[in-house]
Amino acid sequence: MMRRWSSALLFLPLTLGLASCQPEPLQSAGDIAPQPNEIATIPDDPDPALWVLKDEDTTIYLFGTVHILKPGLTWFDEAVKDAFDASDELVIEMIEPDPAEMMKIVNDLAIDKTGVSLRDKLKPEDRTKYEAAMTSLNIPVNAFDPLDPWFASVSMSLVPLMQGGYDTNSGVEDALNSHAKARNMKIVGLETPRQQLGFFDNLPEDVQIRFLNFNVDSIGEMADGMENMVAHWANANISALAELMNAGLEEKILYETLLSNRNANWAVWVDERMKQPGTVFLAVGAGHLAGDDSLQEMLKKRDLIVKRIKY
Secondary structure: OOOOOOHHHHOOHHHHOHHHHOOHHHHOOOOOOOOOOOOOOOOOOOOOOEEEEEOOOEEEEEEEEOOOEOOOOOOOOHHHHHHHHHOOEEEEEEOOOOHHHHHHHHHHHOEOOOOOOOHHHOOHHHHHHHHHHHHHOOOOOOOOOOEOHHHHHHHHHHHHHHHOOOEOOOOHHHHHHHHHHHOOOEEEEEEOHHHHHHHHHOOOHHHHHHHHHHHHHOHHHHHHHHHHHHHHHHOOOHHHHHHHHHHHOOOHHHHHHHHHHHHHHHHHHHHHHOOOOEEEEEEEEHHHHOOOOOHHHHHHOOOOOOEEOOO
């Protein structure tokens, strides 16, 4: 069975926008051997899931996003476009800072302050696997030595995707931001960039290392794993997305940090926003809108009932 390595990519869009902050070797080309796992089919006409929450004077659409896609996938049409066009406010997980500010945040949070090399923090057998994975990606084995384990893990995760044709500038948020700016829509971020990086940076180091080791073990399956995620998203297969999410966040601290606690916080925001008139298009990672601790379930606890829009 394919390992559910990539669930974090459904939760933190900022980590996928960090390619511009990586060392040059991250852009190296290389071939990943195809895996024999069965891959779900991405339809020619993707119809991702869409929900709505409304009262007499407020409407909030909920749309699950994928933060990195291959160019050319058409999803901004039909009910999704209609809902967006009807909205006067776009709400996303965070508003991307300018490159200089992003670099400052990365230097503050992602660079190790102990003086101990990343590879020196790994057990001998884990270090051997890590160095082999780096070599397979055509990245110098010492490239991430100054980094915290979580940042090295995220950086490594991006490489096979980019080699497989995924583009960090082709995510759903990029398109929504572009359309919103063209209309001079109000754009709101639920979290700050520093908050988003902080979710990982505040994890205990042993958890960060396990996260890194997991990605090292899964390096050859990442491209196929992402194809499955995109296919389930494009087919509005919410139950499959929930399965991927739960399997990839088995550690309680990861599950709570990346998913359930954030959904609970966002439910408070939505509850407060419902007290103001207007129409909002709220777009967050698709994993937040699937499973037992989804944003919809958190809203239900606050007596706010979200309905699926069929199209």
